[in-house]
Amino acid sequence: MALHILLADDEREFVETLAERLGLRGHHVRVVYDGLSALAEMEKELPQVMVIDWMMPGLSGEEVLRKVKAAHPGLPVIVLTGHQAVDDNGQDPVAGAFMCLTKPVAFATLLDAITAAALSSGEVRS
Known part of the structure; x- marks a missing residue:
């Protein structure tokens, strides 16, 4: 199953390697390096799954998540x-995300999460 995935992460080497590995598995991947670009890219074409870094310059992952949702x-x-994904008040700022994964994350774990996310949204069938 080929998915349309949008990756947003300011760690260029990491996200480019991730995009290449996902592409080798037949997925259509777009890469951006900050939150504002992620929102702009979504206006061009809505992905089936988004993967965003929590700490990005400019517009943070938290702000991107809030706007996307x-x-x-x-x-x-x-x-x-x-x-750490939980703030000092014990609140979970990642609420609304399909899943939160801590870096470094194994590629197989992320690939499984992307597949599960697409299946959960009804975008694809197993």
Whole structure:
């Protein structure tokens, strides 16, 4: 099953390698390096799954997630973070995300999460 995936991460080497590996598996991948570009890219074509970094310059992953969920509540968003996902007040700022994965994440784990996200949205059938 080929998916349309949008990756947003400011770690260029990481996200480009990830895009290449997903592409080798037949997925159509678009890459951006910041939150504003992610929102702009969504205006061009809505992906089936989004994978975003939590800590990006400019517009953070949290802000991107909030805007995406307001405009497209059914779009599954996977959050990648190298930081703790729960804030000092015990609140989960990743609420609304399909899944939150901590970097470094195994490629197989991320691939499984992307597939599960697409299946959960009804975009594809197993």
